[in-house]
Amino acid sequence: MTAIKSPAAAPADPAPSSPLFSTFARANVAFERGEGAWLTASDGSRWLDFGAGIAVNALGHAHPHLVEALKAQAEKLWHVSNVFEIPEQERLAQRLVDASFADKVFFTNSGAEALECAIKTARRFHYAAGRPERYRIITFEGAFHGRTLATIAAGGQKKYLEGFGPVVEGFDQVPFGDHEALKAAVGPETAAILIEPIQGEGGIRPVPAVCLKGLRELCDREGILLIFDEVQTGIGRTGKLFAHEWSGVSPDILASAKGLGGGFPVGACLATESAASGMVAGVHGTTFGGNPLAMAVGNAVLDVALAPGFLEHVREIGLRLKQGLAQVVDHHPTVFETVRGEGLMLGLKCKVPSGDVVNALRAETMIGIGAGDNVVRLLPPLIVGEDEVREAVRRIEAAASRIEAAQSAGKA
Numbered sequence: 033m034t035a036i037k038s039p040a041a042a043p044a045d046p047a048p049s050s051p052l053f054s055t056f057a058r059a060n061v062a063f064e065r066g067e068g069a070w071l072t073a074s075d076g077s078r079w080l081d082f083g084a085g086i087a088v089n090a091l092g093h094a095h096p097h098l099v100e101a102l103k104a105q106a107e108k109l110w111h112v113s114n115v116f117e118i119p120e121q122e123r124l125a126q127r128l129v130d131a132s133f134a135d136k137v138f139f140t141n142s143g144a145e146a147l148e149c150a151i152k153t154a155r156r157f158h159y160a161a162g163r164p165e166r167y168r169i170i171t172f173e174g175a176f177h178g179r180t181l182a183t184i185a186a187g188g189q190k191k192y193l194e195g196f197g198p199v200v201e202g203f204d205q206v207p208f209g210d211h212e213a214l215k216a217a218v219g220p221e222t223a224a225i226l227i228e229p230i231q232g233e234g235g236i237r238p239v240p241a242v243c244l245k246g247l248r249e250l251c252d253r254e255g256i257l258l259i260f261d262e263v264q265t266g267i268g269r270t271g272k273l274f275a276h277e278w279s280g281v282s283p284d285i286l287a288s289a290k291g292l293g294g295g296f297p298v299g300a301c302l303a304t305e306s307a308a309s310g311m312v313a314g315v316h317g318t319t320f321g322g323n324p325l326a327m328a329v330g331n332a333v334l335d336v337a338l339a340p341g342f343l344e345h346v347r348e349i350g351l352r353l354k355q356g357l358a359q360v361v362d363h364h365p366t367v368f369e370t371v372r373g374e375g376l377m378l379g380l381k382c383k384v385p386s387g388d389v390v391n392a393l394r395a396e397t398m399i400g401i402g403a404g405d406n407v408v409r410l411l412p413p414l415i416v417g418e419d420e421v422r423e424a425v426r427r428i429e430a431a432a433s434r435i436e437a438a439q440s441a442g443k444a
C-alpha cells in the first residue's frame with residue numbers, strides 16, 4: 033500500500049505541488065522562447081529581458097551564431113573525458129590567454145566551481161612553494177562567490193551560511209572599502225585576496241581603480257596572490273573583456289563564468305603560469321568541465337565578443353542606458369536614489385524596497401534583477417540596441433509611476 037501524505041505535513045509553499053526543492057521563490061511565469069533581448073512567455077506575453085539570466089545571455093536569446101555552433105557540435109561529439117585531448121578546449125583556453133593577463137585556464141561548469149578552482153590554486157601555489165601555512169583568503173563584506181560550502185564561507189553572508197554546519201575554515205572578511213581593516217587582516221597565513229571588481233549580488237558596488245591598484249601593491253609587497261571574481265563582470269559586461277582592465281591592474285587568478293557560455297553552463301579559472309604552478313597532474317579535476325559542447329559555444333561567444341567594435345558597442349549603449357536611467361532617477365525622486373555601474377552592468381539604488389520595483393517592472397513585462405543594498409540591477413544582453421534601451425527606459429518610467437500612484441493612494 034502506498035503511504036498517503038498528510039496535507040498537514042506539507043510546508044506552506046506558494047507552489048505546494050511542485051516536485052522541486054523550494055529553494056527559489058519563483059515568479060509565476062514561464063518562458064517558451066526568446067530572441068535577442070525579448071522573451072515570449074507561455075501565455076504569449078512579450079517581455080523585455082534586462083536580466084539576461086543574471087548576466088548570462090551575453091549575446092541575447094537564440095543568437096544565430098551560438099545556435100549554429102551548438103547544433104554543429106551536437107552532431108559531432110558531445111562528451112569525452114578530460115583524460116583525452118579536447119582541441120576545442122585548447123582553442124578556447126588559448127583565446128582567453130591571448131586576450132587577457134593569464135597563461136593557463138581550467139574549465140568548469142559554473143561560477144562557484146571556477147571560484148573553488150581559484151581558491152585551491154591560490155592555496156596550492158603557496159603549498160608548492162614550501163609555505164603550506166599560507167592558506168587564508170581575505171574577502172569583502174557584501175561579496176558573493178557562489179553557493180558551495182567553500183564559496184559561501186568566502187562570501188561570508190550569514191543568510192547563506194546559517195544551518196549548514198561548520199563554516200569552511202580559512203576566510204577572513206573585512207568591510208568593503210576599509211583600508212585599515214584590510215591591512216590589519218593580512219598576516220603570515222594569508223594566501224590571497226579575493227574581490228569582485230564590481231560587486232554584483234552586493235548591489236553594483238564598483239571598487240575604485242585606485243583601490244584595485246592598492247590591493248595589487250599590497251599583494252606584491254606581502255607575497256600574496258590577487259584573485260578577481262569576474263563571474264558577473266567578465267566577457268564584455270562592462271565594455272572591456274574583463275572589468276579589471278579599466279583599472280590597469282591585473283590579478284594572478286581570475287574566475288569567469290556567466291557570460292562565457294552565453295547561456296550554456298561553462299566557467300573558467302584563469303591564472304598566470306606562476307600562480308598555477310601548484311596545480312599539477314592529479315591535484316584537481318572535473319568530469320564535465322571543458323566538455324566539447326560547452327567549448328564549441330564558448331568559442332562562438334568569443335567569436336562575437338572579441339570581434340572589432342563589439343566592446344565599443346557595449347560602452348556606447350551602456351552610456352545611453354545610464355543617461356536614460358539618470359533621467360528616470362530625476363523624474364522619480366521618491367522611488368530612486370541614484371544610478372551606478374559600468375557598461376551594461378548598471379544598478380538603480382532605490383528608496384522604496386527594490387523588490388517592489390522588480391514587481392512593478394514585471395507588471396510592465398520587463399525583467400530587472402534585485403540585488404543587495406536595495407538595488408535593482410539592469411543587465412541586458414550585450415547586443416541590446418537603441419530602440420530596446422529607449423523601450424526599457426519607458427517601461428522603468430511606467431513602473432516608477434505605478435509605485436508613485438500606490439504611494440499617493442497610501443497617503444490619501
Ligand SMILES: *Cc1c(COP(=O)(O)O)cnc(C)c1O
Nearest residue numbers: 142143144176177178232263264
Ligand atoms: C553568479 C556568481 C557566482 C556563482 O556562479 P554560479 O554559476 O551560480 O555558481 C560567483 N561569483 C559572482 C560574482 C557571481 O555573480
